[in-house]
Amino acid sequence: xxxxxxxxxxxxxxxxxxxxxxxxxxxxxxxxxxxxxxxxxxxxxxxxxxxxxxxxxxxxxxxxxxxxxxxxxxxxxxxxxxxxxxxxxxxxxxxxxxxxxxxxxxxxxxxxxxxxxxxxxxxxxxxxxxxxxxxxxxxxxxxxxxxxxxxxxxxxxxxxxxxxxxxxxxxxxxxxxxxxxxxxxxxxxxxxxxxxx
Amino acid sequence: xxxxxxxxxxxxxxxxxxxxxxxxxxxxxxxxxxxxxxxxxxxxxxxxxxxxxxxxxxxxxxxxxxxxxxxxxxxxxxxxxxxxxxxxxxxxxxxxxxxxxxxxxxxxxxxxxxxxxxxxxxxxxxxxxxxxxxxxxxxxxxxxxxxxxxxxxxxxxxxxxxxxxxxxxxxxxxxxxxxxxxxxxxxxxxxxxxxxx
Numbered sequence: 094x095x096x097x098x099x100x101x102x103x104x105x106x107x108x109x110x111x112x113x114x115x116x117x118x119x120x121x122x123x124x125x126x127x128x129x130x131x132x133x134x135x136x137x138x139x140x141x142x143x144x145x146x147x148x149x150x151x152x153x154x155x156x157x158x159x160x161x162x163x164x165x166x167x168x169x170x171x172x173x174x175x176x177x178x179x180x181x182x183x184x185x186x187x188x189x190x191x192x193x194x195x196x197x198x199x200x201x202x203x204x205x206x207x208x209x210x211x212x213x214x215x216x217x218x219x220x221x222x223x224x225x226x227x228x229x230x231x232x233x234x235x236x237x238x239x240x241x242x243x244x245x246x247x248x249x250x251x252x253x254x255x256x257x258x259x260x261x262x263x264x265x266x267x268x269x270x271x272x273x274x275x276x277x278x279x280x281x282x283x284x285x286x287x288x289x290x
Numbered sequence: 291x292x293x294x295x296x297x298x299x300x301x302x303x304x305x306x307x308x309x310x311x312x313x314x315x316x317x318x319x320x321x322x323x324x325x326x327x328x329x330x331x332x333x334x335x336x337x338x339x340x341x342x343x344x345x346x347x348x349x350x351x352x353x354x355x356x357x358x359x360x361x362x363x364x365x366x367x368x369x370x371x372x373x374x375x376x377x378x379x380x381x382x383x384x385x386x387x388x389x390x391x392x393x394x395x396x397x398x399x400x401x402x403x404x405x406x407x408x409x410x411x412x413x414x415x416x417x418x419x420x421x422x423x424x425x426x427x428x429x430x431x432x433x434x435x436x437x438x439x440x441x442x443x444x445x446x447x448x449x450x451x452x453x454x455x456x457x458x459x460x461x462x463x464x465x466x467x468x469x470x471x472x473x474x475x476x477x478x479x480x481x482x483x484x485x486x487x
Contacts, residue, residue, distance in 0.1 A: 194413045200397035216391045217420025224414040227385050229426035
């Protein structure tokens with residue numbers, strides 16, 4: 094009997110979509126319009142989330158950017174994501190799984206963004222969810238350690254059968270660089286090497 | 291060690307939301323406005339989907355109803371669904387899982403409908419998906435046999451361990467009354483008896 098194909102679930106923001114760049118762009122446009130001031134950069138976010146790197150008074154601005162209708166529609170695609178995902182599809186069942194329930198106003202923009210940049214992913218393989226423990230997949234590639242823990246939470250530590258366990262794979266973002274405990278990929282070339290050796 | 295809570299995924303249309311009634315209402319309003327003609331009723335749908343019960347020329351109208359902005363926002367709630375789901379939450383992890391990707395214009399209406407009628411379901415436990423094989427749950431309650439088969443497809447027939455298998459449970463709708471091969475519930479009182487004996 095042939096081995097069944099493994100399933101890989103793939104997060105959107107900071108994994109295939111570069112939301113952080115768009116956030117920094119809008120933030121610096123509003124708060125560092127003068128080129129003589131120092132803008133906020135990725136280097137400032139080493140080991141912390143964007144939300145922890147701006148003055149508390151500006152948190153509503155970060156949220157306002159995300160809630161604007163076009164935010165998730167204009168995000169740049171992560172380098173090599175399209176080419177590698179297309180290759181992965183030949184050997185794995187691929188699902189895109191975004192925690193879109195956290196920003197319900199993003200549904201349509203995210204759907205349209207996927208249709209434009211990843212037309213080879215069938216819409217039946219798109220999942221908008223909240224808690225990623227609901228995903229039945231062998232792997233989840235995500236930048237958010239909370240979601241990776243939820244995804245792995247249904248692994249039974251007493252299960253000694255050959256049934257393979259679910260593995261969360263951490264996609265590097267500035268906020269998670271110091272984190273340990275997960276296999277890590279730094280970019281899509283790493284994903285390619287890991288799954289298509 | 292306490293037994294981990296089982297997870298139940300619950301479909302929306304025809305399980306907690308009465309989309310068929312709204313479809314019949316709009317259809318009869320447009321095509322049987324005269325009370326002397328015979329309207330289309332649930333009895334006409336015995337063993338067939340609505341799409342197979344109307345003249346082909348009227349299929350675009352059925353689609354038009356679904357694509358209208360308010361369709362999924364005004365659906366009646368299935369009797370006893372709220373009370374029983376609230377009770378189930380005390381013993382099970384409950385996720386609402388709709389194949390909303392088939393009608394992307396429905397995202398916001400479905401989200402708002404759940405917020406109104408099922409405010410006790412956290413938004414993190416809502417899933418908009420396509421192919422329900424992606425759901426990690428012990429049970430899926432759905433009226434659509436295709437989704438139940440997809441959900442059960444990852445069961446390994448050679449697996450003889452105690453690891454419990456995933457079970458699709460068929461929620462009765464006029465279209466599926468003749469179908470066998472799944473445990474069946476006819477209404478939410480049946481669900482209550484099955485899971486909270």
